Amino acid sequence: MNSIFEHFNKILPMAEKEVEEITPLLKTKLVVKDEFILNEGKTCNFLAFVTKGSFRSFHVNSNGKSTNLMLNSTDEFISNYDSYLSGLPSNISIQAIEISEVITVLKKDLDKLLETSLYWNKLGRMMSENMFLISKLRLESILYQTPKERYFDLIKCSPEFLKKYSLTDISSFIGVTLQSLSRIRARI
Amino acid sequence: MNSIFEHFNKILPMAEKEVEEITPLLKTKLVVKDEFILNEGKTCNFLAFVTKGSFRSFHVNSNGKSTNLMLNSTDEFISNYDSYLSGLPSNISIQAIEISEVITVLKKDLDKLLETSLYWNKLGRMMSENMFLISKLRLESILYQTPKERYFDLIKCSPEFLKKYSLTDISSFIGVTLQSLSRIRARI
């Protein structure tokens, strides 16, 4: 549980009261390689915090083409946040890339805290803001940059990406085929 | 002021107290055609609610290519929300497409309300959630769909788009050149 408390504390320091409120709501879960923690078509009724391993969130479009929306690893939250917020079915699936461990909390439990607690509303607002910033960064890189620029920015800003994820997953994240990424890498 | 109150009330009903808190912070502003209400490089220290007219938010990349991030019209908020949240310089400019009117509120004033008010924290969280949903929808349409699909989805879901905005602005919003959009439209 410690890593998720540290994470919350970094965003907005918790008092004793908040620790007591959230602790009974948290569940630790082991996930095997290739296991799905969310399936397209189901509503995402939880948030999960990665304590070990890594995950890919991907969408399959009407032509059967699969695209990685997000790649996430330790100390990051994974969920289909729009399905979580709206209660609508998820249009993405989330799958473990390797053997992993997550801490989960259910929406129905968090919603109870949001009714009255200023702390959890502030934290919720800050987390939504953060989700927004991540989503907007991703949108801007797709809108403003070429695949080549996206790749080189990615490995410049977070070189560990290449170690954490396969080129197949990275190419899908960048929005090109594996072959194109291979050629982008070849002509350095 | 009425339209922004209606907007807030739709998201989360206000009590007398909240109306009194927010009213002195709101300023109405007229904007002429082509006027910038935010310039790239400046920090966005306000939120603006459109009561009349329309705006485009656009980015100019390192090659000088300009791309419309958002197109907005009446009863919508405009701001560079990430610059607003982070305090960092904006990477986009916001320009009036036609003669317009907005209601603005400054971040420093809103931040004061956020310190103590449960209402404004709830509303802030819901607005962040909404900004996130908009940004994610946009990201997904760019990531998962072809320009052709984006265009036809756009005019199917909001036919008024074609009346509100020029094809030049729409093409830049969709992420193709004006010429390509023209050809997409031609081969129906």
Add this chain to the structure above:
DNA sequence: CGCCAGGTTGAAGCGCTTCAACGTCTGTGG
């Protein structure tokens, strides 16, 4: 009338996709 903004159309070129073949590394079973 002439100008200009907004949109269309044509032709050449480039980048990404697709399909396909081929390397390379790793784990597994004979």
Add this chain to the structure above:
DNA sequence: CCACAGACGTTGAAGCGCTTCAACCTGGCG
């Protein structure tokens, strides 16, 4: 210890869609 399969990545060739540069059309306005 070798043979083989399977996952992952590279490379080749053909094709398609978008871009670029350019010419042209049209309606609105001074």
